[in-house]
Amino acid sequence: MCADTSAPPAVQSDNADAADYRDTVFLPETEFPMRAGLPQREPEWLARWARLRIYDQLRANAAGRRPFILHDGPPYANGHLHIGHALNKVLKDIVTRSQQMMGRDARYVPGWDCHGLPIEWKIEEQYRARGQDKDAVDMIEFRQECRAFAAGWVDTQRAEFERLGVIGNWADPYLTMNFHAESVIAAEFMKLVMNGSLYQGSKPVMWSPVEKTALAEAEVEYHDHTSHQVWVRFPVIEAARVLAPLVSRSSPGVPIVDDRMNLQDALVRNNVSVVIWTTTPWTIPQNRAVAYNPEIDYAVLRVNAVTEGSTAKVGEQLLVASSQIEDIARAAKIERYEIGEAFKGDLLSNILLSHPYRGLDGGSREWDFPVPLLPGDHVTEDAGTGFVHTAPSHGEDDYQMGLRHGLPMTHNVGPDGSYRGDLPVFGGQAILTPEGKEGPANVSNIKALAGQGALLAKGKVKHSYPHSWRSKAPVIFRNTPQWFAAIDKPLDDGMGEYGQTIRARALASIDELVKWTPRTGRNRIHSMVENRPDWVLSRQRAWGVPLTCFTRANARPDAPNFLLRDEAVNARIREAFAIHGADVWYTEGFKDRMLEGLHDPAEWDQVMDVLDVWFDSGSTHAFVLRDRADGAPDGIADLYLEGTDQHRGWFQSSLLQACATQGRAPYRGVLTHGFTLDEKGMKMSKSLGNTIVPAKVIEQYGADILRLWVAQADYTADQRIGPEILKGTADSYRRLRNTLRFLLGALADFDEAERVEPAQMPELERWVLHRLAQLDAEVSQGFEAYDFQGVFQSLFNFATSDLSAFWFDIRKDALYCDAPGSLRRRAVRTVLDAVFRRLTLWLAPILPFTAEDVWLSRWPSDTDSVHLHDFPPTPADWRNDALAARWDMVRRARRVVTAALEVKRSDKTIGASLEAAPVVHVEDPDMFAVLENVDFADMCITSDLTLTPAPAPEGAFLLADVLGVGVIFALAEGQKCQRCWQILPDVGSHAHPGVCARCDEALTALGR
Incomplete structure (x- = not known):
C-alpha cells in the first residue's frame, strides 16, 4: 500500500537478490504535463476552436433549446483592455458557457460603443498635435476619421477579448456605428418625438468648457478639488408689504422685534445683512434669490470685536442659522459677539435683499434689483450659513427654485466657460480655461465683493467636485438650450401596463420585473431613478447619431407645433440611415430631400446636435435583442452584467430608453460587479505604477490563471x-x-x-x-x-x-x-x-x-x-x-490516526505509515460499529490496525476536536512485501518470493 499522496512509489527491495516486480505495478500513465505552459499552448486551442467553428456548432446543437441571452454592455473602442475589462468579460463568459452546458441555447453577441466624446477626443488630440483646427475640417471627413479610429480599436480589442478565451459571435459583433444600428438609434429617438416626451428646454446642465459640450451624470467623475469659498453679505431692504409675525425682545443693541415692531422693520432699521456661503464665487453675478428653510432656527449675530485681518465690522449685525454661528465667527475672525433670540425661518417670507453688486462701479445698473428671500426645502444646516445663494442658471436646486418662483434665467456664460463679452465688469473672463485650469473669474468676483463691502470672509476648501471623465477637467453647471426626455410626462403610446410615465415604468420594472444580483443593486438604482431629473439627450459634438428632428423656424420651444411630427418623414430618415449611415444627415440638401412633397423645407430648421452616447448604448436592445436572428425572441435579455458604476450608466440608460419606447425594462436580470484594486486595496493608476495589464498576466501565466482569479474573487465587492x-x-x-x-x-x-x-x-x-x-x-x-x-x-x-x-x-x-x-x-x-x-x-x-x-x-x-x-x-x-454520515465518522477517526502517525514520522520512529500497526480506542459505540465494518487499516494506510471500544489509556494520542478517539502507536509485525510495501506476517510464504498473499494472487493472474 502506498502512503505517498503526490506520486507513486518506486518499487524497491531490501534484498538485492529479490525478484523485481516493478513491471507488475500499474503506475499511472499519461503524457499530460505537470507544467501547463499556458502562455504558449493557449493560442493553439484558440486556433483549434476557430477551425472547428465551436460557437457555430453550439448554436446548431442547441437548436430548439430555451434561449439564454446575456446582452453585452459595449465597451468603448478606444484603447487596449484594462483589468476591469478582463474581469467583466470573463464573468460574462463563465455565465454563457455554464448556461449552455446546463442545457440552454446561450447566445452571446459582443458589441462596441463607437460614438461619443472618448473617440472624438482622440481625433482632436491628433489634430492638436498637428496644429490643425478641427472646426476647419469638413464634418463628414471628421466623422469618417472617428469611424476609422473606432474600427481599428474594435479589431484590436476583439483579439484581446478572444485571447481571454471568451466565446461568442466574434465574426458578427454589434457596433453602434453600423448603418443598421444608427438607423435604429435614430428610430428610437424619433419615438420620443412622436410620443411627446421630447422637449427643448433651457436649464442648467453639467458642462465641460474643455470639450464644449453638455455631459450626462454617467460621464462625470467626482474627485477632490480645492475651491474658493466666500461668505457674502446681502443687506435687508424694504419689502413690498408689512409683515405681521412678532418675536420678543432680546439683549440690548441686538435688533429683535417686540410687539411694536415687526421683524422686517427691525432687520431694515438695524442694517442687518443675510449671509450666504458659496464655493462658486463666479456665480454671484447670476444670483437672483437667496433661499432659506422655514424649519431652521435663525438668529442675529452682533459683532463686538474682531481679530487682525478680519473683514467683519464691529457693530454690524448678521442674520444666520443659529447652529452655524460658531463656525461663521471663526471663519470671519470675529472674536466677540452677541446673539439675539432665535426664531423659525417661516418668519422670513416676503423679505427682500440688496444684490451685493448693487451700485457696482462700471456695473451699468446690471444688478440694481431686489433679491427675494425664498423658502426652500433643499437648504440644510450641514454646512454654510443656513442661507443658499441661488443662481437659477447654474444648479439643479437653483433651477427648480426659479421655476417655482418665476425667477429669471441668465445667459452670462458661454460654451468656452467664459462670461459673455458684454457682461459689465467681468465680461470675457474665463471661469475655466480651455485647458481645464481655473480662470480669473473667481478671483475677480472676490475682489469685487470686497470692494463692495459685501465680503464677510474668504478661504479655500477641499471637497468632492464633478470632473469630466474624459478630459479629467472640472465641469460647471451652465444654462444652455438642450433637448430633454421628460420622464414624468404621461405618454399616450398604448404601453401603460407598468405606468404612463418613463419614471413610473422604470420604477415598476425595477421592483416587479428584474432580479438584481446582488440584491443591493435594486436599492441603488431605485433611488437614482426615483430622484433623477429629466434626461439631457443633446450633445454639442460631431461624432454620434444626430437628433433626427426638425423644428419650426422662428418658433418658441413651447409652441404647440414646434417639433415636426410626421411618420412619413421619420420613415425616410430611417431608410436613408440604413443605406448611408448617420453621416447622410450632414450632406447638403438632406433636409430638403426628407421634407420634399410633405412639408415646406423653408419652414423648418434641422437640429444639428448629436445624441448622448448613453442613448446609443441604451438603444442596443432594439437593434441587437429585437432585430438580430441571434437576439432574444421577445426582445428582452435574461441578463445584463456590468460594473456597479453602470447603475447610473448603461443599466439606467437602457432602462429609461426601453421604458420610453417599449414600456418596460429590456432585461430580466442584472448582475453587478465591483472595481479592481491593487493588493493594498488602492485604486489602480498609471501614476502610482500599480496597474495590472491583462496582456502581461497572460504573457506570464496564461489566460486560465486570470480567469481563475476572477472565479475565486467575490465579484459583488471590489x-x-x-x-x-x-x-x-x-x-x-x-x-x-x-x-x-x-x-x-x-x-x-x-x-x-x-x-x-x-x-x-x-x-x-x-x-x-x-x-x-x-x-x-x-x-x-x-x-x-x-x-x-x-x-x-x-x-x-x-x-x-x-x-x-x-x-x-x-x-x-x-x-x-x-x-x-x-x-x-x-x-x-x-x-x-x-x-x-x-x-x-x-x-x-x-x-x-x-x-x-x-x-x-x-x-x-x-x-x-x-x-x-x-x-x-x-x-x-x-x-x-x-x-455519507457513516463515512463522516470514518474520516474523523482517520484524522486522529494520521495525526498520530505524523508525530512518529517527524521524530523518525517510522519512515512511512505502512510501518505502523496502531491500536485505536473508539468510545462512541456508533463510530466503533462503523469502523468495524470497513478495512480501517486500509483507510489509514497502515499495514495493520487494532480497534477497541476501551477508553484511551493515559499517553494515547488525542485530537481536541475528535472526542472519544485515542491512538496508541505500535510497529507492524512481519516482513515488507517487495511489491506493495505492506509489512505482513505472511510475506515470503507464497509461491512468488517476497510478497504477500494479495500480491501473490495478482502475480498469478498476470501470468508471472
Missing part, C-alpha cells in the same frame, strides 16, 4: 489583484492540475468492460458517487445563481481534499497493486471515470483551455471538444446521506 495574489492563484491552479493529471494517469486504457455497477462497489466508492451527486446540485445551483466563487470553491475542495488527500491517497494501493480484474480496482476505475467526466466538464466554463487539454488528453479527436458537451446527468440514487 476585487484585489497583484503579483502576490496571482502567485496564490497560480498555486491553486497547480494543485487542481495535479488532481486532473492523476485522474488521467489512473484511467489509462480504461475499458468499458471494467465498469462496475454501484451496488457491487465498496462503500468508499459509493461515498465518492454520493459526493458527485451532492456536487451536481451545488454546481448547478451555483451557476444558476452566478455564484462562481462558490462553485469553484466546492470543486477545488472536492479535488484537493476529498480526492487527492483522501480517496486517491487510500486507493492508490488498489490501483497500483490489485489484480486488473479485481472488483475493488474495477470499482475504483469506474468511479474515477465518473469523477473525470464531471470534474472536467464542471471546470470547463471557468478554465476552458485547461479543460480542453485534459479532455483531449484522454480522448484525442480532430473534431471533438469539451465545450461541445453538456454537464452530464447524475443518477439520483447516487445520493446516500446515511452512507
Whole structure:
C-alpha cells in the first residue's frame, strides 16, 4: 500500500537478490504535463476552436433549446483592455458557457460603443498635435476619421477579448456605428418625438468648457478639488408689504422685534445683512434669490470685536442659522459677539435683499434689483450659513427654485466657460480655461465683493467636485438650450401596463420585473431613478447619431407645433440611415430631400446636435435583442452584467430608453460587479505604477490563471489583484492540475468492460458517487445563481481534499497493486471515470483551455471538444446521506490516526505509515460499529490496525476536536512485501518470493 499522496512509489527491495516486480505495478500513465505552459499552448486551442467553428456548432446543437441571452454592455473602442475589462468579460463568459452546458441555447453577441466624446477626443488630440483646427475640417471627413479610429480599436480589442478565451459571435459583433444600428438609434429617438416626451428646454446642465459640450451624470467623475469659498453679505431692504409675525425682545443693541415692531422693520432699521456661503464665487453675478428653510432656527449675530485681518465690522449685525454661528465667527475672525433670540425661518417670507453688486462701479445698473428671500426645502444646516445663494442658471436646486418662483434665467456664460463679452465688469473672463485650469473669474468676483463691502470672509476648501471623465477637467453647471426626455410626462403610446410615465415604468420594472444580483443593486438604482431629473439627450459634438428632428423656424420651444411630427418623414430618415449611415444627415440638401412633397423645407430648421452616447448604448436592445436572428425572441435579455458604476450608466440608460419606447425594462436580470484594486486595496493608476495589464498576466501565466482569479474573487465587492495574489492563484491552479493529471494517469486504457455497477462497489466508492451527486446540485445551483466563487470553491475542495488527500491517497494501493480484474480496482476505475467526466466538464466554463487539454488528453479527436458537451446527468440514487454520515465518522477517526502517525514520522520512529500497526480506542459505540465494518487499516494506510471500544489509556494520542478517539502507536509485525510495501506476517510464504498473499494472487493472474 502506498502512503505517498503526490506520486507513486518506486518499487524497491531490501534484498538485492529479490525478484523485481516493478513491471507488475500499474503506475499511472499519461503524457499530460505537470507544467501547463499556458502562455504558449493557449493560442493553439484558440486556433483549434476557430477551425472547428465551436460557437457555430453550439448554436446548431442547441437548436430548439430555451434561449439564454446575456446582452453585452459595449465597451468603448478606444484603447487596449484594462483589468476591469478582463474581469467583466470573463464573468460574462463563465455565465454563457455554464448556461449552455446546463442545457440552454446561450447566445452571446459582443458589441462596441463607437460614438461619443472618448473617440472624438482622440481625433482632436491628433489634430492638436498637428496644429490643425478641427472646426476647419469638413464634418463628414471628421466623422469618417472617428469611424476609422473606432474600427481599428474594435479589431484590436476583439483579439484581446478572444485571447481571454471568451466565446461568442466574434465574426458578427454589434457596433453602434453600423448603418443598421444608427438607423435604429435614430428610430428610437424619433419615438420620443412622436410620443411627446421630447422637449427643448433651457436649464442648467453639467458642462465641460474643455470639450464644449453638455455631459450626462454617467460621464462625470467626482474627485477632490480645492475651491474658493466666500461668505457674502446681502443687506435687508424694504419689502413690498408689512409683515405681521412678532418675536420678543432680546439683549440690548441686538435688533429683535417686540410687539411694536415687526421683524422686517427691525432687520431694515438695524442694517442687518443675510449671509450666504458659496464655493462658486463666479456665480454671484447670476444670483437672483437667496433661499432659506422655514424649519431652521435663525438668529442675529452682533459683532463686538474682531481679530487682525478680519473683514467683519464691529457693530454690524448678521442674520444666520443659529447652529452655524460658531463656525461663521471663526471663519470671519470675529472674536466677540452677541446673539439675539432665535426664531423659525417661516418668519422670513416676503423679505427682500440688496444684490451685493448693487451700485457696482462700471456695473451699468446690471444688478440694481431686489433679491427675494425664498423658502426652500433643499437648504440644510450641514454646512454654510443656513442661507443658499441661488443662481437659477447654474444648479439643479437653483433651477427648480426659479421655476417655482418665476425667477429669471441668465445667459452670462458661454460654451468656452467664459462670461459673455458684454457682461459689465467681468465680461470675457474665463471661469475655466480651455485647458481645464481655473480662470480669473473667481478671483475677480472676490475682489469685487470686497470692494463692495459685501465680503464677510474668504478661504479655500477641499471637497468632492464633478470632473469630466474624459478630459479629467472640472465641469460647471451652465444654462444652455438642450433637448430633454421628460420622464414624468404621461405618454399616450398604448404601453401603460407598468405606468404612463418613463419614471413610473422604470420604477415598476425595477421592483416587479428584474432580479438584481446582488440584491443591493435594486436599492441603488431605485433611488437614482426615483430622484433623477429629466434626461439631457443633446450633445454639442460631431461624432454620434444626430437628433433626427426638425423644428419650426422662428418658433418658441413651447409652441404647440414646434417639433415636426410626421411618420412619413421619420420613415425616410430611417431608410436613408440604413443605406448611408448617420453621416447622410450632414450632406447638403438632406433636409430638403426628407421634407420634399410633405412639408415646406423653408419652414423648418434641422437640429444639428448629436445624441448622448448613453442613448446609443441604451438603444442596443432594439437593434441587437429585437432585430438580430441571434437576439432574444421577445426582445428582452435574461441578463445584463456590468460594473456597479453602470447603475447610473448603461443599466439606467437602457432602462429609461426601453421604458420610453417599449414600456418596460429590456432585461430580466442584472448582475453587478465591483472595481479592481491593487493588493493594498488602492485604486489602480498609471501614476502610482500599480496597474495590472491583462496582456502581461497572460504573457506570464496564461489566460486560465486570470480567469481563475476572477472565479475565486467575490465579484459583488471590489476585487484585489497583484503579483502576490496571482502567485496564490497560480498555486491553486497547480494543485487542481495535479488532481486532473492523476485522474488521467489512473484511467489509462480504461475499458468499458471494467465498469462496475454501484451496488457491487465498496462503500468508499459509493461515498465518492454520493459526493458527485451532492456536487451536481451545488454546481448547478451555483451557476444558476452566478455564484462562481462558490462553485469553484466546492470543486477545488472536492479535488484537493476529498480526492487527492483522501480517496486517491487510500486507493492508490488498489490501483497500483490489485489484480486488473479485481472488483475493488474495477470499482475504483469506474468511479474515477465518473469523477473525470464531471470534474472536467464542471471546470470547463471557468478554465476552458485547461479543460480542453485534459479532455483531449484522454480522448484525442480532430473534431471533438469539451465545450461541445453538456454537464452530464447524475443518477439520483447516487445520493446516500446515511452512507455519507457513516463515512463522516470514518474520516474523523482517520484524522486522529494520521495525526498520530505524523508525530512518529517527524521524530523518525517510522519512515512511512505502512510501518505502523496502531491500536485505536473508539468510545462512541456508533463510530466503533462503523469502523468495524470497513478495512480501517486500509483507510489509514497502515499495514495493520487494532480497534477497541476501551477508553484511551493515559499517553494515547488525542485530537481536541475528535472526542472519544485515542491512538496508541505500535510497529507492524512481519516482513515488507517487495511489491506493495505492506509489512505482513505472511510475506515470503507464497509461491512468488517476497510478497504477500494479495500480491501473490495478482502475480498469478498476470501470468508471472
